[in-house]
Amino acid sequence: MTINRSTITQSLIDKYGFKTYLEIGVESGKNFFPIKAGRKIAVDPYLKFSPLKQFFKAIQYPANMHASYFRMESDRFFTEKADKVLQNTPLDICLVDGMHEYAYALRDTENCLNRLAANGVIIMHDCNPQTPEASYTWAQWNEHQCQGFWNGDVWKSIMHLRSLHRDINVFVLDADHGLGIVTRGAPENPLSFTQEQIERFTYADLAANRQEWLNLKPAEYFREYFKM
Template sequence: MKRHEFLRELHKVSANRNYLEIGVNDGRSLTLSRVPSIAIDPAFKVVTEIRCDVHLAKATSDDFFARQNPLGHLKGGRHPLRNLARNRSPFGHWQRTTLDLSFIDGMHLFEYTLRDFINVEKHSDWASVIVFDDMLPRNVDEAARDRHTGAWTGDVYKMVEVLNRFRPDLVTVLVDTQPTGQLVVFGADPGNTVLSDKYDEILAEYVVPDPQKVPETILERTSAVKPETLVEAGFWAPLVRARNRGTKRSRGWEPLRRSVEQLSVSR
């Protein structure tokens, strides 16, 4: 299954009520959305018909998320709360919009992708679905930080190890889509600051000169599931019901975690 086919299926099974995309390019992935959407790219060149209510933000993702109420276009984005003294949360002077489905396909360098995840997670929760593109380079050349190939993933594949190492509270699923794989993340926690707190430490360890030392498990896709296996899994309907009912993390997350983790066991 190709990446856009897989993304189309995710829109269906997640029954997402909104959508955020980082990295628009010509609009081929954005055209799959039918819900209120935000699409971010400093140099998009959309040539595909868009069929959703969309805010096209011509900006870097860093600049976009630095705005006040960046998700104001989506249902739930509102004016600042009046009583700021009572609101101590880091997100907190705005009534919060939660992202249902996010697709991160921006700059193909690890540090940018890490920042994109940190920013997206602040606006997500345990029932959100976050997807990374280009997680399975087919060779070391494709994974280079300094692009010298046609197809190029850069070193964003490092997100797999970093999330598993620093955020074991999340569940990550590598997906064997064509051509360069994807990573789906469940269990986002907007209050978790581990990645931002350790950002400089992580970059010092993981941003290294070419050639990159891509793990064999990435190149050979040994831990990736078939896309059909993920989209046909039985947990989607319960996830959607729990999300739409506003089920708290304490009640909804552990059953979902067990169901998603079972995918890897049954590969």
């Protein structure tokens, strides 16, 4: 099995019988549509598909028949829609793949944590940029007219979670641009940085401390951690 955000998501749903799946940052639905789960929720202010495509994807993948789509910012979803949509049902598994910047990714993850089931899992995409350009903020990326794959500084949200939360375990799989895995429980080798320190760190700092700061694990560690 190729280890990426799609295969990990489906493997966890299948193994643990997870019912409710939330994806933030759906875009064209490439990852969202094939996922098989009892309840699927898509959130993205710029959903890049029409109701007609939703219809055909529901035929192709029947799990989408009762999927919910919210064309809005994730902050608005959690503030205005989540209570009514979830009705006290916890989230079992979430993919955070929205705006690839520290503050946004952190806020999305913490909002998911507030509604996460006791054994739930959050997967964060784009946590391990390989070049300084890939780690730019969106403004920097556009200013320098960069090309290729943009990860942003999501890595800082990993450091924040590992430094300022003591009730979750967080690590990054070295796969698919860096997959952050967040589960409830005692943290492994927590960090002790302040938010102010994290904000000041640069890509050069990350490159010099990548293994420790990200709690970086080989892709296959996924199977060991979740006893697959």
